Amino acid sequence: MKIAVLPGDGIGPEIIAEAVKVLQRIAQDGFDFTFEFAPVGGAAYAASGHPLPEATLSLAKSADAVLFGAVGDWKYDTLERHLRPEQAILGLRKNLGLFANLRPAILYAELADASSLKPEVVSGLDILIVRELTGDIYFGQPRGRRTAPDGAFVGQPEAFDTMRYSRPEIERIAHVAFKAAQGRNKRLTSVDKANVLETFQFWKDIVTEVGQQYPDVQLDHMYVDNAAMQLVKAPKKFDVIVTGNMFGDILSDEASMLTGSIGMLPSASLNEKGQGLYEPSHGSAPDIAGQGIANxxxxxxxAAMMLRHSLGLPEQADRIEAAVQKGLAQGLRTPDIHAPGTQKVSTAQMGDAVVTALG
Ligand SMILES: NC(=O)c1ccc[n+]([C@@H]2O[C@H](COP(=O)([O-])OP(=O)(O)OC[C@H]3O[C@@H](n4cnc5c(N)ncnc54)[C@H](O)[C@@H]3O)[C@@H](O)[C@H]2O)c1
Ligand SMILES: CC(C)[C@H](C(=O)O)[C@@H](O)C(=O)O
Ligand SMILES: [Mg+2]
Structure with a gap:
């Protein structure tokens, strides 16, 4: 099985090294993983002048799965947009058709104290955010800068983006979300802004329509501002959340803090053929890069999600998740989840602990 490994920028190489270490330990038990590394993001721009070189894209397309670190660094923020590191992850999602982004927010019991919310609000938390990943204002055209052609500020410089969703895009993500809910507690909350935006009234109408095919799933709708509030008020009331690209980006970062840290939130980005890219939900964290302290x-x-969703090895995925829990139960914590009475460890020590816990 060929795994394309794209470490990227900032803490990307540090966290990817630990995930590869864990996968190599799994491989020792008789699984044939081949790792092929390629530059991406700012690292690729620095090496070859483009954040998503053709060779990296074709490796990702030809692999059984892609393991991605993170991209981005403040020093590239002034580049023309198409050369910025973030275009690499956007380009991979678009080129591979990775429209379904699964972001599970699960609180490990050992981390109840690390969450910024009271333990009773978050203990036992297990929610799944299904984020549409290849549409919305992220990719809508036209976009750009111009002189305002009309309105109160006609003649002034302005910038604009386009929020749009087509029927098939909404239908296919709705099906993913309803099916996910069927495999869980059979509750789905569709998050929108239908009270203001036409795009999201359309979204709501179509999700409701698709819902008729899933009578066993209880569907409700919530405006995104309320959802942001409910996520910190009573997060356990959610089971599966389905939403658009931008709302999903924001709500998943918010949800990550319920689990103790953004350093705990994994993700899977899947296409219609079941191919996937696997990356943490967080970014390249340039503020802590190179210090060996990233979670x-x-x-x-x-990587566990990759084994489950792309490589057909669900038992091995379970094994990794159990090993993570074991490491936490031993009291080992990177600084972002450290609490009194636990032992502060480095990025590599945390990865080693997971490998050891795999037995
Ligand atoms: N998919 C991606 O590659 C991706 C995702 C988000 C942001 N980014 C990029 O990352 C760069 C930094 O963005 P940002 O600062 O807004 O978001 P970020 O997620 O990189 O960091 C936000 C905060 O969380 C902390 N953090 C993040 N991951 C952590 C981890 N594993 N362990 C401990 N602490 C962690 C950081 O130190 C920082 O304080 C930007 O260039 C942004 O565009 C990339
Ligand atoms: C880096 C950026 C393009 C990306 C996004 O907005 O999707 C990130 O925030 C994420 O959540 O994966
Ligand atoms: Mg994000």
Whole structure:
């Protein structure tokens, strides 16, 4: 099985090294993983002048799965947009058709104290955010800068983006979300802004329509501002959340803090053929890069999702998740989840602990 490994920028290489270490330990038990590394993001721009070189894209397309670190660095923020590191992950999602982004927010019991919310609000938390990943205002055309052609500020410089969703795009993500809910507690909350945006009234109408095919799933709708509030008020009331690209980006970062840290939230991005890219939900964290203190668990848990969703090895995925829990139960914590009475460890020590816990 060929795994394309794209470490990227900032803490990307540090956290990816730990996930690869864990996968190599799994491989020792008789699984044939081949790792092929390629540059992506700012690292690729620095090496070859483009954040998503053709060779990296074709490796990703030809692989059985892609393991991705993170991209981005403040030093590239002034580049023309098409050369910025973030275009690499956007380009991979678009080129591979990775429209379904699964972001599970699960609180490990050992981390109840690490969450910024009271333990009773978050203990036992297990929700799944299904984020549409290849549409919405992220990719809508036209976009750009111009002189305002009309309105109160006619003649002034302005910038604009386009929020849009087509019927098939909404239908296919709705099916993914309803099916996910069927495999869980059979509740689905569709998050929109239908009270203001036509795109999201359309979204709501179509999700409701698709819902008729899933009578066993209880569907409700919530405006995104309310959802942001409910996520910190009573997060356990959610089971599966389905939403658009931008709302899903924001709500999943918010949900990550319920689990103790953004360093705990994995993700799977899947296409219609079941191919997938696996990455932590967080970014390249340039503020802590190179210090060996980043939490590698979101990336290790993303590798577990890869085994489950792309490589047909669900038992091995369970094994990794159990090993993560074991490491936490031993009291080992990177600084982002450290609490009194626990032992502060480095990125590599956390990865080693997971490997050891695999037995
Ligand atoms: N998919 C991606 O590659 C991706 C995702 C988000 C942001 N980014 C990019 O990352 C760069 C930084 O963005 P940002 O600062 O807004 O978001 P970020 O997620 O990189 O960091 C936000 C905060 O969380 C902390 N953090 C993130 N991951 C952590 C981990 N594993 N362990 C411990 N702490 C962690 C960081 O130190 C920082 O304080 C930007 O260039 C942004 O575009 C990339
Ligand atoms: C880096 C950026 C393009 C990306 C996004 O907005 O999707 C990130 O925030 C994420 O959540 O994966
Ligand atoms: Mg994000």
């Amino acid at each position: 590698p668990l979101a990336t290790i848990l993303s």
